[in-house]
Amino acid sequence: MKYLKVLCAVGFLVALVSNIRSISGWTEIRGVYDDICYLRQAHLFQRFGVGGLDTDISRDNDHYLTGKLKEIDFPTWRDPATFPCHTSMPATGKLVIQYPPGTGFALALFPPGFQVIPLYVLTSVVAFGFALAAIWYTSSLFSLVLVAVVGDAAIYLMINPTKASYSMAPTMVACVLAGFLTAKLFLARELRDRLVLAGLVGLIVGVAVNFRLPNLLLASGYLLFFFVSFLLSRKLETFLQGALFAVAFAAGMMPTLLANAINAGSPFSTTYGNVDAAPPGFSFDVIRNYLTDMQFALLVLAGLGSVLMLRRHRGNAMKQVALVTSANLLVNLAFFVSHPIFTPYYTIPIAMLSLWSLLFALLLQPAEAVDGTPAGHAVQA
Numbered sequence: 001m002k003y004l005k006v007l008c009a010v011g012f013l014v015a016l017v018s019n020i021r022s023i024s025g026w027t028e029i030r031g032v033y034d035d036i037c038y039l040r041q042a043h044l045f046q047r048f049g050v051g052g053l054d055t056d057i058s059r060d061n062d063h064y065l066t067g068k069l070k071e072i073d074f075p076t077w078r079d080p081a082t083f084p085c086h087t088s089m090p091a092t093g094k095l096v097i098q099y100p101p102g103t104g105f106a107l108a109l110f111p112p113g114f115q116v117i118p119l120y121v122l123t124s125v126v127a128f129g130f131a132l133a134a135i136w137y138t139s140s141l142f143s144l145v146l147v148a149v150v151g152d153a154a155i156y157l158m159i160n161p162t163k164a165s166y167s168m169a170p171t172m173v174a175c176v177l178a179g180f181l182t183a184k185l186f187l188a189r190e191l192r193d194r195l196v197l198a199g200l201v202g203l204i205v206g207v208a209v210n211f212r213l214p215n216l217l218l219a220s221g222y223l224l225f226f227f228v229s230f231l232l233s234r235k236l237e238t239f240l241q242g243a244l245f246a247v248a249f250a251a252g253m254m255p256t257l258l259a260n261a262i263n264a265g266s267p268f269s270t271t272y273g274n275v276d277a278a279p280p281g282f283s284f285d286v287i288r289n290y291l292t293d294m295q296f297a298l299l300v301l302a303g304l305g306s307v308l309m310l311r312r313h314r315g316n317a318m319k320q321v322a323l324v325t326s327a328n329l330l331v332n333l334a335f336f337v338s339h340p341i342f343t344p345y346y347t348i349p350i351a352m353l354s355l356w357s358l359l360f361a362l363l364l365q366p367a368e369a370v371d372g373t374p375a376g377h378a379v380q381a
Helices: 002-023 033-053 064-071 102-108 116-137 141-157 168-187 191-209 213-233 236-252 254-264 284-291 294-312 316-337 348-364
Strands: 086-089 094-097
Touching: 002 116, 002 141, 033 064, 033 094, 033 102, 033 254, 094 254, 102 116, 102 168, 102 191, 102 254, 116 141, 116 168, 116 348, 141 168, 141 348, 168 191, 168 213, 168 316, 168 348, 191 213, 191 236, 213 236, 213 316, 213 348, 236 254, 284 294, 284 316, 294 316, 294 348, 316 348
Parallel strands: none
Antiparallel strands: 086 094
């Protein structure tokens, strides 16, 4: 096993080096409107600090955005009413960036003109680090094969399809960290540990909302699980875990709520345009696109893993992780297949959160759980 682990680690390293070589050749000016808007948000943070949450077009008095649009030959770069990924807010009279502020903040951590490359390199290194950590916990050939599949997928996905949206790079980091802590949460034995971990998972999932608003749905499985578990058990510890998760989740997405209040007039008013905020409606074209995309394979793998863990449920904690991932998958799939827009990365976050949660639950379970003895009592229903 030792040599196989080394071979697996070398494979991850090769994938990481390949990523870095590819990323190092990227350009920040590739003609994608979303890129320019995320970079404008970063520019606002670097220029105004926390005041960068206000994305009104009037703050482009240094002509940063118009310069970027002119650089890609945007035909109406002089007319703010036509600027891409900006939405008019009647309540505030502002023309603002539609995206939440987290991605811009992440890009603002790096120097202007050299922001995208270091962001993707750093997030790829984080994925590599968690993949290596997973190798450390393997104890069988089967678990090592699972780690190889999930680890290689996680590293590869950092450039394809996550390159399509800068918001995906930090989202992937949030997913792997939340997946690891989810496994720790449901395998924890002490109430204090469970409460702390419930808060940490909620906080991380909440922070993920600042990168992509649809990441709100990543909390759905947890909230459903805690709610149903409390209804069945009526135990105080179950209520406390769910309450801490919910409070931490709300705290994590506070930057987005504050940005909404500044730009749209209310914390709960969206800055997205009509297409993105459209009501659900099933489209066979959207469903067909998902069925023929790489996302489908990841979703099937996550769904199959959840079902197998539910059927075998090596201990109470393992079953609980599978219930959370199953609920999360179902809610997210219901939303995205009914969304009028398809992209190659919409369901990647829920697929990777589910896979990391299931994988680490399998790897971190105590030895006695393999023999059928319940391990972990995260929620006693």
